[in-house]
Amino acid sequence: MQSADIKPLLVQNSSKIVLLILDGLGGIPMKPGGHTSLEAANTPNMDQLAQNGSLGSIVPIRPGITPGSGPAHLSLFGYDPIEHAVGRGVLEAKGIGIEVRPGDVAARGNFCTLDQDGNITDRRAGRISSDEGERLVKKLEGIKMDGLEITVRHLKEYRFALVLRGAALNAGIADTDPQVTGRAPLEPKANEPAAVKTALLFKKWISEAEKILSEEKDGNGVTLRGFGSDPQLDNYKDLYGLNAACIAVYPMYKGVAKLVGMDVIEFEGDSPADEFGALKNVWDDYDYFFVHIKKTDSMGEDGDFDGKVGVIESVDQAIHALTELNPDVLMITGDHSTPAKMKSHSWHPVPFLLWAPERGLPDTQDKFGERNCAAGGLGRFPAYEIPALALAHAGRLRKYGA
Amino acid sequence: MQSADIKPLLVQNSSKIVLLILDGLGGIPMKPGGHTSLEAANTPNMDQLAQNGSLGSIVPIRPGITPGSGPAHLSLFGYDPIEHAVGRGVLEAKGIGIEVRPGDVAARGNFCTLDQDGNITDRRAGRISSDEGERLVKKLEGIKMDGLEITVRHLKEYRFALVLRGAALNAGIADTDPQVTGRAPLEPKANEPAAVKTALLFKKWISEAEKILSEEKDGNGVTLRGFGSDPQLDNYKDLYGLNAACIAVYPMYKGVAKLVGMDVIEFEGDSPADEFGALKNVWDDYDYFFVHIKKTDSMGEDGDFDGKVGVIESVDQAIHALTELNPDVLMITGDHSTPAKMKSHSWHPVPFLLWAPERGLPDTQDKFGERNCAAGGLGRFPAYEIPALALAHAGRLRKYGA
Numbered sequence: 158m159q160s161a162d163i164k165p166l167l168v169q170n171s172s173k174i175v176l177l178i179l180d181g182l183g184g185i186p187m188k189p190g191g192h193t194s195l196e197a198a199n200t201p202n203m204d205q206l207a208q209n210g211s212l213g214s215i216v217p218i219r220p221g222i223t224p225g226s227g228p229a230h231l232s233l234f235g236y237d238p239i240e241h242a243v244g245r246g247v248l249e250a251k252g253i254g255i256e257v258r259p260g261d262v263a264a265r266g267n268f269c270t271l272d273q274d275g276n277i278t279d280r281r282a283g284r285i286s287s288d289e290g291e292r293l294v295k296k297l298e299g300i301k302m303d304g305l306e307i308t309v310r311h312l313k314e315y316r317f318a319l320v321l322r323g324a325a326l327n328a329g330i331a332d333t334d335p336q337v338t339g340r341a342p343l344e345p346k347a348n349e350p351a352a353v354k355t356a357l358l359f360k361k362w363i364s365e366a367e368k369i370l371s372e373e374k375d376g377n378g379v380t381l382r383g384f385g386s387d388p389q390l391d392n393y394k395d396l397y398g399l400n401a402a403c404i405a406v407y408p409m410y411k412g413v414a415k416l417v418g419m420d421v422i423e424f425e426g427d428s429p430a431d432e433f434g435a436l437k438n439v440w441d442d443y444d445y446f447f448v449h450i451k452k453t454d455s456m457g458e459d460g461d462f463d464g465k466v467g468v469i470e471s472v473d474q475a476i477h478a479l480t481e482l483n484p485d486v487l488m489i490t491g492d493h494s495t496p497a498k499m500k501s502h503s504w505h506p507v508p509f510l511l512w513a514p515e516r517g518l519p520d521t522q523d524k525f526g527e528r529n530c531a532a533g534g535l536g537r538f539p540a541y542e543i544p545a546l547a548l549a550h551a552g553r554l555r556k557y558g559a
Numbered sequence: 560m561q562s563a564d565i566k567p568l569l570v571q572n573s574s575k576i577v578l579l580i581l582d583g584l585g586g587i588p589m590k591p592g593g594h595t596s597l598e599a600a601n602t603p604n605m606d607q608l609a610q611n612g613s614l615g616s617i618v619p620i621r622p623g624i625t626p627g628s629g630p631a632h633l634s635l636f637g638y639d640p641i642e643h644a645v646g647r648g649v650l651e652a653k654g655i656g657i658e659v660r661p662g663d664v665a666a667r668g669n670f671c672t673l674d675q676d677g678n679i680t681d682r683r684a685g686r687i688s689s690d691e692g693e694r695l696v697k698k699l700e701g702i703k704m705d706g707l708e709i710t711v712r713h714l715k716e717y718r719f720a721l722v723l724r725g726a727a728l729n730a731g732i733a734d735t736d737p738q739v740t741g742r743a744p745l746e747p748k749a750n751e752p753a754a755v756k757t758a759l760l761f762k763k764w765i766s767e768a769e770k771i772l773s774e775e776k777d778g779n780g781v782t783l784r785g786f787g788s789d790p791q792l793d794n795y796k797d798l799y800g801l802n803a804a805c806i807a808v809y810p811m812y813k814g815v816a817k818l819v820g821m822d823v824i825e826f827e828g829d830s831p832a833d834e835f836g837a838l839k840n841v842w843d844d845y846d847y848f849f850v851h852i853k854k855t856d857s858m859g860e861d862g863d864f865d866g867k868v869g870v871i872e873s874v875d876q877a878i879h880a881l882t883e884l885n886p887d888v889l890m891i892t893g894d895h896s897t898p899a900k901m902k903s904h905s906w907h908p909v910p911f912l913l914w915a916p917e918r919g920l921p922d923t924q925d926k927f928g929e930r931n932c933a934a935g936g937l938g939r940f941p942a943y944e945i946p947a948l949a950l951a952h953a954g955r956l957r958k959y960g961a
Binding site (some may be wrong): 184185190193208214218219220221222223224225226227229238242243245246252265382383450499502503504505506522527528531532535536 | 689
């Protein structure tokens with residue numbers, strides 16, 4: 158069931174649910190006959206949970222479809238991402254703390270470097286530092302346009318978020334990054350008639366930005382992508398009766414959590430132990446905890462098989478901090494697969510572990526890994542079925558019909 | 560995902576995809592504890608592919624629903640066959656090379672033998688030879704009707720295709736074969752008001768045909784079935800960005816391939832080796848190859864368990880001709896199951912093998928068979944998800960969302 162259908166069945170209790178996401182967890186072997194990173198990792202604690210729990214594989218979008226991070230997380234939160242499209246701009250903007258009201262249009266921006274002819278020589282502006290990126294964004298704050306409220310905020314390195322507020326804006330606009338060097342950035346192009354006016358406003362903003370940046374060596378141009386509006390999703394409390402907390406390091410994941418009404422917990426540090434410590438601090442205040450570990454994905458994207466193994470092992474070594482809290486339901490999975498061999502997100506189903514000591518039906522698997530999960534007792538299922546599964550195992554759903 | 564939703568994600572590359580269909584591949588044991596034909600067959604080459612690839616089971620229509628060949632193939636090509644109904648008449652007509660324009664109504668015809676009271680004594684006219692069938696069809700070509708363009712073409716033995724072209728025709732007409740002997744053929748009956756006029760036209764044609772055939776000993780009557788119009792499906796190039804070739808011996812399978820815009824390759828012979836040789840000849844000209852082996856199904860329909868084993872083994876012995884071409888994705892499956900024990904199509908999920916050396920996640924199975932496939936890493940999934948899976952493993956889909 159998708160989220161909206163569960164509501165009539167909700168009951169309240171004091172149970173605790175933890176969804177631990179290792180971003181890009183799934184993988185494939187580097188060569189025939191080999192292990193995946195998760196299989197190669199030494200994970201005695203997660204294997205113990207697997208032995209006492211149940212395994213399965215989740216499909217983030219549809220079989221064969223490689224997810225972006227936004228749709229993948231919406232699915233984990235109970236929304237079929239094909240029916241609920243959310244632009245990355247909104248997630249990044251919300252994540253960094255910009256208010257995105259209904260009707261606002263948000264986009265993710267990249268600084269890039271242009272040659273004399275206006276063609277891109279570096280799509281990431283020589284990977285400028287965060288300090289440098291922050292300095293450039295400060296300059297862009299000077300752009301004013303009639304009838305528009307403009308918010309621009311630095312994210313990290315060469316990345317920023319941009320939000321326009323004004324009358325009759327529409328987010329149906331195509332990305333301007335041509336995805337290759339040697340070409341000029343594309344003009345913002347409306348995908349639908351209703352977005353023509355908004356596309357022209359973004360075009361004007363870009364031209365103002367390029368004027369202001371023209372003297373810069375790295376970062377004299379910008380590209381925009383992931384145009385989007387607030388999808389006005391119901392929040393976790395209404396949907397599931399859950400007070401939900403988000404514990405994440407990266408803005409985008411905080412953004413998608415905010416979209417469904419989770420409280421974003423602030424904390425110091427960025428290790429799994431830091432994140433689990435932050436969770437412990439607010440354990441009594443919430444029913445549901447979304448914990449996001451980024452670096453499994455980063456290692457996969459870098460093609461660093463062993464690095465990914467290391468991150469997984471570091472999570473395993475810290476995970477006692479979660480199990481000691483005695484959650485009613487602990488789920489460990491990823492938002493999608495990021496095989497080091499492919500150096501990119503992929504469509505492969507994602508290993509899923511459910512540990513629910515009171516109400517679970519343990520299967521015959523005893524190790525957390527892709528092939529064990531493919532043979533696991535929970536089978537293969539769409540990621541958007543996770544909330545119903547979690548609520549059920551937490552004793553929070555009454556029966557359907559008499 | 561069904562075919563229509565994939566389009567925005569397509570990227571082009573030079574990869575090659577092969578879909579090898581062993582018609583009616585799936586089966587059940589002849590007695591408790593026994594093997595299926597596929598399990599009993601000695602298939603070292605396909606077992607090797609299973610070991611290095613991934614297995615699963617496909618559901619052609621819905622669980623428990625036994626497919627006809629037309630809907631089963633539409634599903635393999637990415638269309639949910641419940642949403643896209645195509646009459647067998649269209650497939651047979653297209654397959655034999657009759658042009659079926661939008662608005663034309665096509666039907667499959669059978670010669671039958673009638674007694675003096677007009678009741679059927681043989682539904683297949685004593686299984687007359689193809690020469691004899693051809694002679695009878697020649698006689699039917701003489702039927703003319705005002706305002707109608709009529710095409711009738713011999714298919715094989717007692718079977719023919721009939722297409723009417725005229726104003727405001729409608730294919731909502733029920734089969735006229737009563738499915739038993741001792742009764743007269745049914746009259747063409749409209750399933751909906753819009754088809755009443757067309758039903759009367761077919762009734763008139765049948766009565767003309769029976770006049771012309773009245774002196775025949777075998778084949779003095781006809782039945783019509785599978786009334787249908789061109790469903791105007793998008794073609795493979797538009798849907799998937801694939802130049803697609805069909806390599807098949809029987810007209811119906813060429814017909815369904817033409818419906819989705821595949822080029823039908825002409826070649827001599829009808830053995831698996833002949834078909835694989837034909838594929839090799841056009842290897843450089845296409846991206847996607849649909850190869851159809853008929854005789855697995857024929858043996859199943861005949862209740863010939865060992866015969867089916869033999870056909871499967873003959874495919875296995877020839878399959879090196881495919882693997883030597885180094886396809887990026889090789890899929891081996893059936894359109895449906897045809898257990899020899901049942902002597903008919905069945906609803907049982909169909910064994911599915913995916914070999915994609917670069918991007919696959921091999922599972923723990925090492926033999927191609929029904930029970931191995933049921934435990935395979937790809938799980939059980941609707942056949943219409945095959946194209947997305949194939950495109951993904953061929954590197955032809957970008958990610959969904961950012």
